[in-house]
Amino acid sequence: xxxxxxxxxxxxxxxxxxxxxxxxxxxxxxxxxxxxxxxxxxxxxxxxxxxxxxxxxxxxxxxxxxxxxxxxxxxxxxxxxxxxxxxxxxxxxxxxxxxxxxxxxxxxxxxxxxxxxxxxxxxxxxxxxxxxxxxxxxxxxxxxxxxxxxxxxxxxxxxxxxxxxxxxxxxxxxxxxxxxxxxxxxxxxxxxxxxxxxxxxxxxxxxxxxxxxxxxxxxxxxxxxxxxxxxxxxxxxxxxxxxxxxxxxxxxxxxxxxxxxxxxxxxxxxxxxxxxxxxxxxxxxxxxxxxxxxxxxxxxxxxxxxxxxxxxxxxxxxxxxxxxxxxxxxxxxxxxxxxxxxxxxxxxxxxxxxxxxxxxxxxxxxxxxxxxxxxxxxxxxxxxxxxxxxxxxxxxxxxxxxxxxxxxxxxxxxxxxxxxxxxxxxxxxxxxxxxxxxxxxxxxxxxxxxxxxxxxxxxxx
Amino acid sequence: xxxxxxxxxxxxxxxxxxxxxxxxxxxxxxxxxxxxxxxxxxxxxxxxxxxxxxxxxxxxxxxxxxxxxxxxxxxxxxxxxxxxxxxxxxxxxxxxxxxxxxxxxxxxxxxxxxxxxxxxxxxxxxxxxxxxxxxxxxxxxxxxxxxxxxxxxxxxxxxxxxxxxxxxxxxxxxxxxxxxxxxxxxxxxxxxxxxxxxxxxxxxxxxxxxxxxxxxxxxxxxxxxxxxxxxxxxxxxxxxxxxxxxxxxxxxxxxxxxxxxxxxxxxxxxxxxxxxxxxxxxxxxxxxxxxxxxxxxxxxxxxxxxxxxxxxxxxxxxxxxxxxxxxxxxxxxxxxxxxxxxxxxxxxxxxxxxxxxxxxxxxxxxxxxxxxxxxxxxxxxxxxxxxxxxxxxxxxxxxxxxxxxxxxxxxxxxxxxxxxxxxxxxxxxxxxxxxxxxxxxxxxxxxxxxxxxxxxxxxxxxxxxxxxxxxxxxxxxxxxxxxxxxxxxxxxxxxxxxxxxxxxxxxxxxxxxxxxxxxxxxxxxxxxxxxxx
Numbered sequence: 001x002x003x004x005x006x007x008x009x010x011x012x013x014x015x016x017x018x019x020x021x022x023x024x025x026x027x028x029x030x031x032x033x034x035x036x037x038x039x040x041x042x043x044x045x046x047x048x049x050x051x052x053x054x055x056x057x058x059x060x061x062x063x064x065x066x067x068x069x070x071x072x073x074x075x076x077x078x079x080x081x082x083x084x085x086x087x088x089x090x091x092x093x094x095x096x097x098x099x100x101x102x103x104x105x106x107x108x109x110x111x112x113x114x115x116x117x118x119x120x121x122x123x124x125x126x127x128x129x130x131x132x133x134x135x136x137x138x139x140x141x142x143x144x145x146x147x148x149x150x151x152x153x154x155x156x157x158x159x160x161x162x163x164x165x166x167x168x169x170x171x172x173x174x175x176x177x178x179x180x181x182x183x184x185x186x187x188x189x190x191x192x193x194x195x196x197x198x199x200x201x202x203x204x205x206x207x208x209x210x211x212x213x214x215x216x217x218x219x220x221x222x223x224x225x226x227x228x229x230x231x232x233x234x235x236x237x238x239x240x241x242x243x244x245x246x247x248x249x250x251x252x253x254x255x256x257x258x259x260x261x262x263x264x265x266x267x268x269x270x271x272x273x274x275x276x277x278x279x280x281x282x283x284x285x286x287x288x289x290x291x292x293x294x295x296x297x298x299x300x301x302x303x304x305x306x307x308x309x310x311x312x313x314x315x316x317x318x319x320x321x322x323x324x325x326x327x328x329x330x331x332x333x334x335x336x337x338x339x340x341x342x343x344x345x346x347x348x349x350x351x352x353x354x355x356x357x358x359x360x361x362x363x364x365x366x367x368x369x370x371x372x373x374x375x376x377x378x379x380x381x382x383x384x385x386x387x388x389x390x391x392x393x394x395x396x397x398x399x400x401x402x403x404x405x406x407x408x409x410x411x412x413x414x415x416x417x418x419x420x421x422x423x424x425x426x427x428x429x430x431x432x433x434x435x436x437x438x439x440x441x442x443x444x445x446x447x448x449x450x451x452x453x454x455x456x457x458x459x460x461x
Numbered sequence: 462x463x464x465x466x467x468x469x470x471x472x473x474x475x476x477x478x479x480x481x482x483x484x485x486x487x488x489x490x491x492x493x494x495x496x497x498x499x500x501x502x503x504x505x506x507x508x509x510x511x512x513x514x515x516x517x518x519x520x521x522x523x524x525x526x527x528x529x530x531x532x533x534x535x536x537x538x539x540x541x542x543x544x545x546x547x548x549x550x551x552x553x554x555x556x557x558x559x560x561x562x563x564x565x566x567x568x569x570x571x572x573x574x575x576x577x578x579x580x581x582x583x584x585x586x587x588x589x590x591x592x593x594x595x596x597x598x599x600x601x602x603x604x605x606x607x608x609x610x611x612x613x614x615x616x617x618x619x620x621x622x623x624x625x626x627x628x629x630x631x632x633x634x635x636x637x638x639x640x641x642x643x644x645x646x647x648x649x650x651x652x653x654x655x656x657x658x659x660x661x662x663x664x665x666x667x668x669x670x671x672x673x674x675x676x677x678x679x680x681x682x683x684x685x686x687x688x689x690x691x692x693x694x695x696x697x698x699x700x701x702x703x704x705x706x707x708x709x710x711x712x713x714x715x716x717x718x719x720x721x722x723x724x725x726x727x728x729x730x731x732x733x734x735x736x737x738x739x740x741x742x743x744x745x746x747x748x749x750x751x752x753x754x755x756x757x758x759x760x761x762x763x764x765x766x767x768x769x770x771x772x773x774x775x776x777x778x779x780x781x782x783x784x785x786x787x788x789x790x791x792x793x794x795x796x797x798x799x800x801x802x803x804x805x806x807x808x809x810x811x812x813x814x815x816x817x818x819x820x821x822x823x824x825x826x827x828x829x830x831x832x833x834x835x836x837x838x839x840x841x842x843x844x845x846x847x848x849x850x851x852x853x854x855x856x857x858x859x860x861x862x863x864x865x866x867x868x869x870x871x872x873x874x875x876x877x878x879x880x881x882x883x884x885x886x887x888x889x890x891x892x893x894x895x896x897x898x899x900x901x902x903x904x905x906x907x908x909x910x911x912x913x914x915x916x917x918x919x920x921x922x923x924x925x926x927x928x929x930x931x932x933x934x935x936x937x938x939x940x941x942x943x944x945x946x947x948x949x950x951x952x953x954x955x956x957x958x959x960x961x962x963x964x965x966x967x968x969x970x971x972x973x974x975x976x977x978x979x980x981x982x983x984x985x986x987x988x989x990x991x992x993x994x
Contacts, residue, residue: 040776046575070562080559091637096553338546
């Protein structure tokens with residue numbers, strides 16, 4: 001970690017080294033942390049890492065060059081600046097460069113936690129010991145093992161530009177994903193999943209997550225096959241979050257929307273889902289994984305994406321905002337003008353039902369814990385997606401779990417599915433993305449009237 | 462603990478290819494200031510810097526040994542890249558970057574530990590060595606069984622991939638102009654996104670171990686493609702070339718880009734995209750299907766490549782990427798597909814995106830049969846997983862970068878072309894009474910055991926009485942891995958076979974993106990379930 005003074009001094013040095021008439025934006029991102037991966041209740045990968053990367057964008061009128069490096073010595077930064085300038089000089093106009101982020105106060109957010117910053121490999125391992133011993137906590141756990149990952153660390157972002165912006169943040173992160181696995185039953189292994197993310201490791205009930213995964217694993221034994229068909233479905237927060245992640249890729253960012261490729265293109269103001277569904281992005285809400293400004297240094301605005309079923313807006317960086325004739329919403333993910341800006345801090349409005357009561361809304365239906373390998377490129381205008389269930393799929397009848405079922409493939413238009421929301425839980429989980437590419441998501445569980453399952457996993461033999 | 466499995470270097474792998482030679486290609490160096498965005502490693506640092514790197518690596522290895530590490534390795538990796546993206550004839554991105562640092566992996570007290578540092582000073586390396594040891598020490602508190610590695614001969618060698626024309630020496634303006642011309646040719650009143658992208662990458666690696674290995678390697682990659690997205694009346698369609706998701710990639714120089722013919726292909730790509738706007742959806746049902754080469758590449762990748770990764774089989778990746786249906790007792794006797802299915806993992810093919818001299822454990826590149834005449838015979842392995850089988854590693858460990866732990870990754874996983882008398886694509890179509898010719902991937906999904914897959918593609922043409930007919934939009938086909946491969950009844954011959962490069966194979970936590978290759982030719986499968994999206 002560089003600290004605010006050192007980081008700002010370093011980046012101001014880069015600004016000073018640029019020719020005076022050149023527009024310059026510089027962002028440094030640094031990370032200092034580690035992760036411990038485990039499988040079969042054994043640590044198989046454990047690492048500590050630190051790195052810092054400087055990215056810079058220069059503008060000569062509408063000619064733009066971008067360069068980055070993780071070498072922070074003076075001569076390497078000079079080479080980086082020269083590379084960006086040469087790229088700009090050799091490039092035709094890009095036309096799309098938006099205004100630089102102006103200097104402004106940064107909203108006070110509590111991003112840094114001393115306890116989390118102090119965590120290292122030993123703390124992660126000792127926590128895992130407690131989780132691994134969960135299996136002895138009750139009947140039916142014998143033979144269960146755990147797999148997953150715990151990540152903890154510190155991060156910094158500093159953004160400065162030739163318009164006078166000086167923005168710095170330092171934060172911590174803690175994220176865990178856990179699978180409890182039982183004894184194999186042929187090709188099928190019963191399993192249960194739990195995950196959580198926070199800026200404060202103390203906010204994660206790590207032992208409770210282990211118990212939750214194990215409880216689900218115990219329920220998932222002796223699955224029965226279920227024929228393909230349309231069923232009511234209860235989606236737990238991790239399942240819903242994966243769908244939302246794909247909605248971000250295919251239409252909640254401005255690039256696809258402005259091109260006319262997004263599922264909300266030409267539909268702003270139109271009802272596209274059921275009225276109980278509201279989705280927004282808010283980097284300033286501390287109940288999620290808050291962050292005050294984006295890669296360009298613009299403040300993260302709260303963006304209403306879908307409000308009571310009505311399409312409201314999309315996330316934009318400065319270039320897309322220029323194209324749309326508006327202002328950046330603070331969703332730049334890099335200086336690359338072709339990059340798809342995207343929501344990074346999603347929230348789904350909570351409902352009124354308690355999570356425990358949600359199964360009672362199902363006379364007959366499926367309870368899905370988690371999806372695997374969802375893909376939303378089938379037909380983006382209707383948000384047609386496919387994917388498999390995993391880590392606990394259950395048949396519910398008369399409001400009670402009757403038995404586990406073999407994993408199923410769904411192929412479903414999500415806008416259609418969200419038109420039939422039967423219930424939403426009041427409990428929401430903050431789910432992370434450090435191990436993957438998606439947004440952080442504060443999501444409830446939902447019950448949908450109809451969800452199309454198009455096949456199942458049979459035996460390999 | 463290092464096992465004493467075997468006493469010989471791992472030369473036991475079958476058919477060690479004669480073309481595995483250090484490829485000595487005199488690439489033009491990036492001297493032209495208009496071309497060289499970043500100075501290359503040797504220009505910037507020179508031989509003296511190389512010696513210094515060797516010295517600090519030596520100091521780190523000495524530290525590991527003196528503190529009692531059972532095994533230690535240091536990887537020094539530097540990379541530089543360029544990326545150009547043009548949309549609708551207008552430049553969006555001219556970006557470049559460089560990256561470098563050290564990764565240290567140790568076995569200490571029976572457990573793995575890893576640390577990384579971008580610092581190049583001896584003190585930074587020694588600190589990183591101490592940190593890796595303490596990471597391992599922490600892990601050892603929980604692990605009852607010590608890590609065991611299969612033996613590996615400590616090679617001292619160099620390797621350089623093929624690169625006839627240094628991509629970093631080609632003027633920027635020429636690259637941008639190529640994309641401008643290609644995307645201009647994709648324009649139409651319905652075109653909302655005419656996109657072209659070019660990427661170049663150069664990676665230099667130094668790898669050394671406490672066992673005495675010292676390997677230096679250089680790789681140059683290029684890739685790119687074009688995509689035409691059209692919209693009319695709420696319908697969105699796209700066609701891509703040479704394939705979707707950013708195009709095709711190879712471990713070659715700029716000659717690979719020149720051979721693509723992006724500008725020449727653009728008018729056909731545009732016309733096919735426009736035709737898809739008017740095309741009906743593919744009728745659902747059971748069809749005989751011919752998959753074109755790039756879709757075969759992804760079919761091999763998802764349904765053959767991932768399930769043979771032995772770390773997945775042992776459950777190491779279960780929490781994110783999943784496991785595998787190919788459990789160890791299936792090795793040598795499981796019927797994976799029809800007798801026409803021959804798949805090899807070949808890290809030795811010049812130009813393949815998964816080609817190297819040595820993997821990130823210092824294991825020499827191999828050509829390993831995976832499926833022989835439809836029977837599953839081998840996995841992709843690491844030194845640790847191979848030790849569990851009592852064998853030597855076949856060299857498939859690679860890390861995305863200096864700051865990542867190596868994982869078992871595909872190399873070039875190739876479906877071998879049909880043998881003597883195998884049909885051309887034209888002959889295969891002529892031999893099909895009623896079927897679909899399906900092209901270019903659009904979506905992919907497969908379950909956590911790699912059994913139940915579904916692929917969506919950009920287009921399909923009906924085959925009727927041996928001729929191509931109606932164009933259909935949004936074809937989606939699905940299957941169960943061994944049943945699907947069991948329905949393979951023809952693979953086109955060597956004339957239709959080519960390497961494809963995927964630069965975006967994801968695995969691990971944190972997610973690591975591997976660059977892998979797949980050789981494939983068009984092939985026919987009988988009775989495939991197809992539906993329109």
